[in-house]
Amino acid sequence: MSENLAQDFAVTREKLLKVYPTKAARKRAKHMVLNDPDPETMPEIEANVRTIPGIITQRGCTYAGCKGVVVGPIRDIVNITHGPIGCGFYSWLTRRNQTKPIDDNDYNLMNYCFSTDMQEDDIVFGGEKKLRQAVREAYEIFKPKAIGIFSTCPVGLIGDDVHAVAREMKEELGINVFGFSCEGYKGVSQSAGHHIANNQMFKHVIGLDDTVRDSKYKINLLGEYNIGGDAFEIERILEKCGIDLIATFSGNSSYDYFANAHTADLNCIMCHRSINYVADMMEIKYGIPWIKVNFIGAEATAKSLRKIAQYFGDPELKERVEKVIAEEMPEVEKHRADARTRCEGKTVMLFVGGSRAHHYQDLFAELGMRTIAAGYEFAHRDDYEGRRVLPTIKIDADSRNIEELTVEPDPERYRYRKTEAEVAELKAQGFEFRDYEGMMAQMAKGTLVIDDISHYEMEKLIAYHKPDIFCAGIKEKYVIQKMGVPCKQLHSYDYSGPYAGFKGAINFYRDIDRLVNSKIWGYIQAPWEKNPELIATYVK
């Protein structure tokens, strides 16, 4: 990164902070750093703390993280939102987590929205009775495998005990019923909701089905939500490699996959932020090691496949993986080379999510595009600086409110999947278990990193540095484009995709190429605005 850009960003950082009242400025200053990828000198960034009231944020709430992100994509659970109608309505089909039922008779409850639609009387006299009845009606009509209950803000305040209702109804109906205390005000963002979802799925579903499939390389894919069909593409590649995918948490998933997930021999984490909790817990309880993978980007996909093959250590698998990569890459290369001729050298800013702002840097790099600024919406310090900083992260009151489960090895089912000698050998080869180095280690020195970017900061950043493309979400999309800069939504992919895996990379090259090179950006000014003086001459 050029020295100039680092200097410019240092100036920008000061300018951005100027507008805020003193207290707000003091807080925001800690969320903005000039990057240094060297772990020795990497700056500390503030993350996962409260958003400042009145400062327009990208963030959503705990309910959104729990119901919307993690549990929502499971197709055969009736997910009942317990609360007034809004929360259920807004999280109804808006997240593009695609699912493909096995056949015409399989469950697919994804297109439905279930709510207790609490009314004033329920708030005043308590909503448990209505909730109980709603669970009964859901069972009676839909006969699902399981029912999840999601608490919205008023539920916790009026003291409805969703867990007690769940226990009762489980008893009454004879199917699994479980609750989530994911009231929107808990925690500081969606992130708290991910943690709550992880805990409850771990407590109530994972481990219920001990059937061990007869296959060689059994893995789970954690933190892959099948936006735009990403999971379909990853499934295709894994199948081609002969790797048996037991469960995906939770894209294109069934309740049954979760119940059986503990029979896998490796957990592969895509979105570290949303799902690392359950990976840790499964390692302690069942002895399943976890590794970080990334299927966003063709190179990253190849690297992740090799990592999985290395873990299993079987030459046959390694060979097959190499064969698949060799088969897939020529088509990728062809499209990349073509798109690169029009995209190379362009600049990118990414402010989104809790892992995407990192993962997509790989894809942009494949196009020769430079990431000059990035940040997450709801990630924690470890997602920026790497898991090495975990011991130094202060646990504040907001995080303490989220339950930490105490997990013990399962007396019957704990079996560490690798011997000590195997682990030592893999480590000697440079294989990293339980590791995520974070976003900043990959970004160039002098680039700008901003956590929980505010609307104001985003707008100024674009105005000062005019990136060729800015990646964010739906609330930001049209602000950015009003400024004449194309925006790629990285939550919804602008209704395109998949972007994961090899075919996904090709889709991404194509979409970025047509977005940054669209003719429309050149037509913003009318001819008479470009040359206004001509009119005066003519009238004279």
Place this chain on the structure above:
Amino acid sequence: MLLRHTDKEIKERVALTVNPAKTCQPVGAMYAALGIHNCLPHSHGSQGCCAYHRSTLTRHYKEPVMASTSSFTEGASVFGGQANLLEAINNIFSVYNPDVIAVHTTCLSEVIGDDIPQILAKAKEDGRIPEGKYVIHCNTPSFVGSHVTGFSNMVKGMVQYFAESSGNKLNQVNIIPGWVEPSDMREIKRLAREMGISTVVFPDTSDVLDAPLTGKHQFYPKGGVTIEALKSAGDSIGTIALGHFASAAAAEALDAKCNVKYEILDLPYGLLATDRFIDSLRRMAKVVVPESINAERGRLIDAISDMQSYFYGKRVALFGDPDQLIALSEFLVTLNMRPVYVVTGTPGKKFEEEMSRVLHEIPEAKFKQAGDIYLLHQWIKNEPVDLLMGNTYGKYIARDEDIPFIRIGFPILDRIGHSYFPLVSYTGALRLVEKILGAIMDRQDRDCPEESFELVM
């Protein structure tokens, strides 16, 4: 099948809503507040509400939707949201500098009982509200009514905070357009201009949620009703409130506060409702309807008469918001169509009363307030319809049942046009006619035997 678990057999539900035909109050308040010039809507609650409402409005308009939040955490939920709101007011005036902050509540702040007027009085006392700037509010508990109620409450709030009577009547008419699109508000203003009438239209989201792309983001676009105009609404000769559910409360409040007489009319969708609107407007403003408007009306009549046979007897299912459904059903009846199933999620006996009036000549018609789209789908499964009209969520039913579908209402997440082309007035009715004919005739072209495939229709 997309909705493979929807069964013909209708089992009684008293607690479970499936596929709602409404959402919650705050999003309506946010939309209404965007119709004030230089106004920042503010959601007093946890930040997820604001994120959801902004996202929904953004997807519907494909436009920036600026709004802020009090970002409650557990602490605020226990100790009350006063500190958060005061801090928010400070930050908003420093960073975003609006003329007005329009606060609406959420179920969270309602349940903990935050007293917004008291907090605003405190903000004023502490000097947090700069000279010449305003903070207004309305209560929008999500567990009462629907998004339409929230819209109505914010519009009423505009009257309560701003309207004044100076004692001198102004030769202008207030028009409360109801929950319609920027295109509709623009069209209502055009009609009044065409008739030579000065108006105060509030809220007014035209030139806010249909802003041009210029290379610069206008945080506050040029549209929206001004504070000055809102103040003057108390001196207008009268108010026309369009849509009982969205607009009546504000008209009544204005009459109570400033003694401005009002008429509540249906939304001017279709021929007859537009006739009543124009007629009321000309009586109230004491003007003669210009020939140009007669010509607009005449073109609509002409088009309907040209194509009348295609409409006749067609069974239609509709869902959405009550004001829209009442006016739309009336228009369908005018076209000799049969609106047989009509469902709104918004509660209110008024809806059923109005539907009984509008649909008295359709004995087989079923309609329901506080219903849901799941029930509507079950009705359709039991006896099919020729056309479905509703928001984007209708496309799942349309595909499963193979029914022609017209997107109308809120939200429309998968098509554009609603922010640019009106549905109100004769012009809007002509657009409805075009859409209905398009849907029906495309179906005929798709399904008819080859030998009866028509060139001229």
